[in-house]
Amino acid sequence: PDIISFAGGIPDPSLFPAEAIGDAYQAVLGGAEAGAALQYQVSEGFLPLRKWLAAHMGKLGVQCDEGNIFITSGSQQALDYLGKLFLSPGDTALVTWPTYLGALQAFNAYEPRYDRLNTAGGNMTPEAYRAAAAANGGKVKFTYLVPDFANPTGNTLDIKQREAVLDLAGELDIAVIEDAAYRALRYDGEGVPPILALDCARSGGIDHARTLYCGSFSKILSPGMRVGWVCAPRHVVEKLVLMKQASDLHSPSINQMVMHRVAETIFDAQVDKLIGAYRKRRDALLGALEANMPDGISWSRPGGGMFVWLTLPEGTDATELLARSVKEARVAFVPGNAFYADGTGRNTLRMSFTLADDRAVNEGVPRLAKLLRG
Template sequence: MPLDWNGLFAPRMAGVTASEIRELLKLIDQPDVISFAGGIPDPDLFPRDAILRAHERVLQSNSLAATALQYTISEGYTPLRDWIAGRCAMARDEILVTNGSQQGLDFLGKLLISPGDKVVVTAPTYLGALQAFSPYQPQYIPVPTDADGILPDELEVALAQRPRFLYLVPDFANPNGVTLSLERRRQVVALCRRFGVPLIEDAAYSALRYDGEPLPTLLAIDLEAGQEGRVVIHAGTFSKTVVPALRVGWLAGPAPVIQKLVLVKQAADLHVGTLNQMVMHAVVEEIYDSHVAVLRGAYHRRRDAMLAALQETMPEGVTWTRPAGGMFVWLNLPAGIDGARMLERSVAEERVAFVPGAAFFPDRSGKATCRLSFTTNRPERIREGVGRLAALMGRMAEAPAA
């Protein structure tokens, strides 16, 4: 008799379903599809030469190679921790190197959430964060955002319910491209301090700014307010600024929290691959700032191309965000148009893909929204894809039930 595997899975996995984005990416990987779906870097911009040089340098040296191919400490490769610590004005013992920032989110869920605990997220929020936290069985409290980020009054009401933490992406958020304003940053940190609620700052896109001056991180604002009562745990990554494949990210936070997270890391996988950490360290030492400048230049042009094309072609009733950085524009569709249904038609009729917005809401609301990524297509293709999408939307607006 075949084993009833579904009956054997732990109840904590009941609410965990396949990511629509990842399932989708499998289907649209065809050359004639213009995809705005994946929130991924452009492979043509990967710093391959620097990565090759770094591998050679590490592996051709007897002593470096002996370290690179050996187990290492769970905290992370010390020169890399020091590089990261220097960049965020932290001490080495306040940094844990993780296998991408995604692992950091999972660890924080494991460390902080017991079944039924409340967790505050923005609506919409990063789908991968929901996937990381959900196996620990939280109850989400979604808080809406506007063009300046999370709404402080609603946040206060949520924090009064004593959640285990607040998670947000303050810069050019995945999925809606919104940036938390300076005033709101101060309010959010002050509120979390007042209620004694940890604040997880996911800074995945922070380095990819195309307009204006960088805003202080929530981590920096928290530190300014003093060591006592610190609330911020900051998740960073090299996936968007160097390459995702080496899987190097980090958590930065108060030393006692990092010490506990080191134990979680030991249990999970001992450490991030030593060779990857050493290569990443060599690469960032050599090219980080110049490479980020190249990425910002290229993505800036693509962001502008997408915003201009939307302006020129979208039918009335469609509105969108104007991100100052990152990878995403977020569309609000006319009432009655369902993003998932539009995707089906868009792939079939126009060969254009994107991500329907509902997946980014813990309660699956937000059906009349969708996320477009502008990073992997050149400006001409962006214009072509947005034009095709607009044509479909025009047809759907004329006959919404079709």
């Protein structure tokens, strides 16, 4: 309990809209919807929620309707389903170095090989990617990335980088899995169109697109309710529905109905509330790093999201550092090598600021800096 933790990549529970969610549960169970809330649901998901999400995607530049929306039990389930849909053992998935650990865990069950996607440029040629995949006995099936305030780095792709991802995917004729879990949490600057929006513009509409957008309510309203969604071409949604029917049949009816009520009434206000709180915590962490960290250490300066990514001097092992930090400085973080498909990046670490109050920042960062100075 005396350990100051920058490790957990979770939202602050004190900011959950608990009253609004409680009121919505009471309204659903106390009215005419009670029977439907406790009954089986169609595998695609609760229709009013899918319609709300289609309108929400429209505001992001993606023209679609409820037939393009599929409700999942959190976006983590979407990653599992998409891995199952595309990957056979030996196939190749293109991911960033580093990337979201949960995606690697979801895809690993289907025994892929990973190749590196360089969003800053300098990728291999499509022919080289194909040859490397074929040498492993499979094909390149998709690229996966978090384009907005990525977990773990906090980095965001600009529009040229997003277009370049689409160019490469087109040349390889593969899907793009766009993980948008942190998109709404922008603290600085103007938003960049989703990759799916750019794809729709160049392909002639969502049903001709190759991008599959994975969204989530977990970072904004509640992770415990486990409600996420996929926005995708109809032919992909149809396959995902078959998987859902064979898996858990549908996400909980009552949670979907409550999420719909809450989203349509307070979503934008809740986003504004989180931005106000998390921006201050990000600024405090960046300021403390600037004031305390020794030379030779660099870090990301995210425009949103939940994470700051530190790069330590070559030869430093963040896993070994964590053991010392917890014992000597009573400070925790996440070593970076877990986010690399090949286990490299041992001189990197992730710090989350969403739960970092003033004490955590003002005491924890100087303690960690002192340990790094030796």
